[in-house]
Structures are given as structure tokens and as C-alpha cells.
Amino acid sequence: MKIDGYTRLAAVVARPIRHSLSPMIHNAAFEATAVNGVYVAWDIAETDLQATLENVRRYDMFGINLSMPYKSAVIPYLDELSPEAALIGAVNTVVNSGGKLIGHNTDGQGFLVSLGEYSVAGQEMAIIGAGGAGLAIIAQAALNGARAIHVFSRQQSVTKVSRSLEPIVAQTGVELTVTALNESEELQRLLKQSSLLVNSSSLGMDGHSYPLPAEVQLPANLLVADIIYHPFETPLLKRAKSEGLPTINGLGMLLHQAALAFELWTGKAMPVDLIWPQLEEVVKTRT
The missing domain is CATH 3.40.50.720 (NAD(P)-binding Rossmann-like Domain)
Incomplete structure (x- = not known):
């Protein structure tokens, strides 16, 4: 993976989050598609949630994923919600569209x-x-x-x-x-x-x-x-x-919700067939 002055950042935000498989999935996708990006995990307190969203704009990030307990708490800091996110009142993906933060939910x-x-x-x-x-x-x-x-x-x-x-x-x-x-x-x-x-x-x-x-x-x-x-x-x-x-x-849900987020951020399809065996191996070794 090449990191330079043009590398853009994406992250998953939750508490706790260190166990997450999302960095493995998205970084494999960045590398396979030659998108100049890096994906990390941020374990933050809820008091830092607003500042985190401001930093998505400030640092021109692709966006962030959210897990518990922030899927609903993030909504006041967003500019717009997709239909499914508005319907259930929960967001798992934030897309930075030219400084406009749009909340989606790719879980379903x-x-x-x-x-x-x-x-x-x-x-x-x-x-x-x-x-x-x-x-x-x-x-x-x-x-x-x-x-x-x-x-x-x-x-x-x-x-x-x-x-x-x-x-x-x-x-x-x-x-x-x-x-x-x-x-x-x-x-x-x-x-x-x-x-x-x-x-x-x-x-x-x-x-x-x-x-x-x-x-x-x-x-x-x-x-x-x-x-x-x-x-x-x-x-x-x-x-x-x-x-x-x-x-x-549930492994397919994990991968495909990530693939939808990746495409929202980059406009490119995640190579799920390439990533699936890697993900399956990681999960089986944890069992």
C-alpha cells in the first residue's frame, strides 16, 4: 500500500472498536482497486463525536463508518440522510461529498x-x-x-x-x-x-x-x-x-455492507470475491 501526500483517510468510529474487521476489509479493497486510501479504527468518547465529524470535513476524508453506540448519536452532526437512514434513525456510513456530510445505512x-x-x-x-x-x-x-x-x-x-x-x-x-x-x-x-x-x-x-x-x-x-x-x-x-x-x-452481511460503503466513498466496486476468502480465514481462526 502506497501512502503519500494524496492519500485520503476513512475510519470506523465506535467504542469499543479495536476488534473490528473493517480495517482489514477496506484496506484490502483500497489496495486491490488502486484507490489511494487508508482505513483505520478510532475508539472515541461520545463527547468527541462532533469534533470527529468536523475533522471528516477538515481533512477531506472519504468518510467514516459508525458502530455502536454512535449510529443514532451522529445524526445531529450530519447535513443530510439517505431514505433508509432517515426511516430507521440510524447511520452506519457517512459520506463526505465536497464538505457535505451525508448519512447512509448500508446494513439492511x-x-x-x-x-x-x-x-x-x-x-x-x-x-x-x-x-x-x-x-x-x-x-x-x-x-x-x-x-x-x-x-x-x-x-x-x-x-x-x-x-x-x-x-x-x-x-x-x-x-x-x-x-x-x-x-x-x-x-x-x-x-x-x-x-x-x-x-x-x-x-x-x-x-x-x-x-x-x-x-x-x-x-x-x-x-x-x-x-x-x-x-x-x-x-x-x-x-x-x-x-x-x-x-x-452473517459474514456476507459484514462484507457487503462494507462494499456498499466503499462504493459510496470511491465510486468503485469492492472486489468482494477477492476479499471473501481472506475474511473467512480470519474469522475461522478466531473461532
């Missing part, structure tokens, strides 16, 4: 791209959890024409989740239901209507916890996806795979 679209040939348009889907990443997936699926989205949530969170999804329903008109995870019969009925099941919760990250009641069956022809990529195969994916169902873990 990155996930949908990771599904390959599968399209949510006209389909019913189910999703476990509606936190940051889950909300982005729900919003993007609605924007992409999903016929119905069934959200499975903890019983104590059903009312809160329902309220958080009201703007998506109002803007897109999507049919959206919220069901408590302890309502096994209703979960089973909604799964039978769905062609896609997504786990966007943290259940399974420990390698042991299973996000659905054990008695709920996974219907035939259901595509099962998990946004977790460490471990590489969660208990949900293991069960689905053992029953002959197609499965997708």
Missing part, C-alpha cells in the same frame, strides 16, 4: 445482497429481534417490496418493538406483525407462511443458545440466515443445516 441492503439470488420482493419473511441491525433489515426489506414481515420478540419488548416499527409501516405500507417468542403456535403458523427466517438477535453468539422455542419446527424450503458470524455456524444454522435447509451466516 448489505444483508439482502448477502442472500444471493433470493429476493424479498413479494415474499413473507420472519425475523427474530428488532434491534439496530434487525431494524435496518426490516426497513430495507420493506423498502424492497416484502409482502409481509413477521417480527419475533421477547414478550416484555413487544409493545416497544411495535412502536419502533410504526414509521416503517406508515412510510412503506408493509404488513408487519410482532409476536412474542413464547407464543409457539403463532410462531409456527407465521414460519409456515415465510420463505426466509433471519436471526438478528445475539442468541447463538455464545455457541449454545437457540433463538426459537425448541418445539417450533423449521418448515421445508425455508432459507435460514443469521447475522452472527462468530461462531461461524450458530445453533440455529446447525439445526437448519441438519434438516437440509439452506443457510447463510
Whole structure:
């Protein structure tokens, strides 16, 4: 990688962030595309967030990515929001367009791209959890024409989740239901209507916890996806795979949301086929 007086900077901003794989992904992309850029990780306090955004302009950076806890906190310091970022009230990518800072959210679209040939348009889907990443997936699926989205949530969170999804329903008109995870019969009925099941919760990250009641069956022809990529195969994916169902873990979402950000910054496509095996190897060695 060549660094000179014309090198531009990009960064991921969060707390904590030292564990992030984003520097590996983006620096590989800069090198492969011959874009003169460098990507670093910044662990900053929230009190420094405004100054960080000012520095994006000051130093003519490509922009920044954001992770927790700053995806919503950054919004007051931006000049404009993309439709999906405005819809969910969260930003994971800031683009410096000639000094104008535009907030995007590539999480939802990155996930949908990771599904390959599968399209949510006209389909019913189910999703476990509606936190940051889950909300982005729900919003993007609605924007992409999903016929119905069934959200499975903890019983104590059903009312809160329902309220958080009201703007998506109002803007897109999507049919959206919220069901408590302890309502096994209703979960089973909604799964039978769905062609896609997504786990966007943290259940399974420990390698042991299973996000659905054990008695709920996974219907035939259901595509099962998990946004977790460490471990590489969660208990949900293991069960689905053992029953002959197609499965997708969260590594594709990680890569494709980064690819969308890279293209927003540089105008060039990230060579995901080149970076994928490198990323897969890094993740597997951490497992």
C-alpha cells in the first residue's frame, strides 16, 4: 500500500472498536482497486463525536463508518440522510461529498445482497429481534417490496418493538406483525407462511443458545440466515443445516455492507470475491 501526500483517510468510529474487521476489509479493497486510501479504527468518547465529524470535513476524508453506540448519536452532526437512514434513525456510513456530510445505512441492503439470488420482493419473511441491525433489515426489506414481515420478540419488548416499527409501516405500507417468542403456535403458523427466517438477535453468539422455542419446527424450503458470524455456524444454522435447509451466516452481511460503503466513498466496486476468502480465514481462526 502506497501512502503519500494524496492519500485520503476513512475510519470506523465506535467504542469499543479495536476488534473490528473493517480495517482489514477496506484496506484490502483500497489496495486491490488502486484507490489511494487508508482505513483505520478510532475508539472515541461520545463527547468527541462532533469534533470527529468536523475533522471528516477538515481533512477531506472519504468518510467514516459508525458502530455502536454512535449510529443514532451522529445524526445531529450530519447535513443530510439517505431514505433508509432517515426511516430507521440510524447511520452506519457517512459520506463526505465536497464538505457535505451525508448519512447512509448500508446494513439492511448489505444483508439482502448477502442472500444471493433470493429476493424479498413479494415474499413473507420472519425475523427474530428488532434491534439496530434487525431494524435496518426490516426497513430495507420493506423498502424492497416484502409482502409481509413477521417480527419475533421477547414478550416484555413487544409493545416497544411495535412502536419502533410504526414509521416503517406508515412510510412503506408493509404488513408487519410482532409476536412474542413464547407464543409457539403463532410462531409456527407465521414460519409456515415465510420463505426466509433471519436471526438478528445475539442468541447463538455464545455457541449454545437457540433463538426459537425448541418445539417450533423449521418448515421445508425455508432459507435460514443469521447475522452472527462468530461462531461461524450458530445453533440455529446447525439445526437448519441438519434438516437440509439452506443457510447463510452473517459474514456476507459484514462484507457487503462494507462494499456498499466503499462504493459510496470511491465510486468503485469492492472486489468482494477477492476479499471473501481472506475474511473467512480470519474469522475461522478466531473461532
